[in-house]
Amino acid sequence: MFAYNLSAFGWIGNPYVSQYSGSASWSWVAFAGLMVRPQRGLLIFSPILLFVVYGFGQWVRQRHASPLDWAYLAYCAGLWIFVAFWPAWYGGYAYGPRMMSDTLPFLVLYVAVAWDAIAARRLALPALAGVILLLAVSCAIHARGATDWDVWRWNHRPGLADRLWDWRDLQILYRTGRTDHPTLEGDRPDAGLGGAP
Numbered sequence: 001m002f003a004y005n006l007s008a009f010g011w012i013g014n015p016y017v018s019q020y021s022g023s024a025s026w027s028w029v030a031f032a033g034l035m036v037r038p039q040r041g042l043l044i045f046s047p048i049l050l051f052v053v054y055g056f057g058q059w060v061r062q063r064h065a066s067p068l069d070w071a072y073l074a075y076c077a078g079l080w081i082f083v084a085f086w087p088a089w090y091g092g093y094a095y096g097p098r099m100m101s102d103t104l105p106f107l108v109l110y111v112a113v114a115w116d117a118i119a120a121r122r123l124a125l126p127a128l129a130g131v132i133l134l135l136a137v138s139c140a141i142h143a144r145g146a147t148d149w150d151v152w153r154w155n156h157r158p159g160l161a162d163r164l165w166d167w168r169d170l171q172i173l174y175r176t177g178r179t180d181h182p183t184l185e186g187d188r189p190d191a192g193l194g195g196a197p
Contacts, residue, residue, distance in 0.1 A: 023087050030089035034080060034100055039164050039171050040090070042097040048138040051131060052107045055114030072106040079103055090164055093155040095145040095171065141172055150176050 035043050043049055056073065059065050083089050083099045091098035111131075118127045145151050154174040163169050 024085040025087075027084055027089065030086070031080070031084040033164070034083055034089060034097070037090070037164060038167050040094060040097055040099075042100045042103070045096045045141050045172070046104070046138045048111055048131070048134040049107050050134065051114035052110045055110035055112070055117065058117040059110065059113050072109070076103040076106055093152075093160075095151045095155075096142060144172065150174050150178070153178075 033041060035041050038044055056065075056069075059069060079102060080100065086099070089099060097104075115128075115131055118124045118131065121127075151171055151174055153176055154171040157163075
């Protein structure tokens with residue numbers, strides 16, 4: 001594969017990554033944005049993950065954490081830091097936490113631990129209701145992205161870069177009222193970022 005990539009793309013690794021070689025730099029805006037940006041922040045699109053810290057803390061406190069659990073934590077933190085260096089940290093034309101989606105299978109494990117820890121305590125009904133509410137909100141947000149073309153159209157309006165932190169123009173809530181499916185030609189006005197990474 002290395003030989004093919006070198007001959008075809010002039011680069012031994014992923015040719016997609018090569019377009020950004022030499023342009024990586026740390027960004028606190030990216031670091032925060034990957035979690036709380038209104039347009040695709042991990043905790044905005046999956047608020048159930050707020051329980052991960054509690055769940056992992058309980059796992060460690062109960063002395064159940066194995067080296068594999070620490071490896072999961074290191075992977076998730078490492079990806080978060082790596083992507084914060086990435087010039088296209090915002091994920092381009094997407095819906096949801098595209099750049100952090102690889103962490104979801106690991107993080108959900110500790111949501112389950114949080115659920116068990118909360119359920120084992122007396123008078124935990126309000127906390128369990130909170131877990132169920134945030135799970136329902138998370139599922140509804142992702143269901144919208146999977147079933148409604150309007151959220152895709154949100155990406156293709158002019159000024160994407162200016163709308164990344166705009167709480168008044170949420171991709172999650174965007175509606176056009178159109179019922180047709182978008183086409184690559186008809187729904188792609190210049191979005192100001194030069195295309196999807």
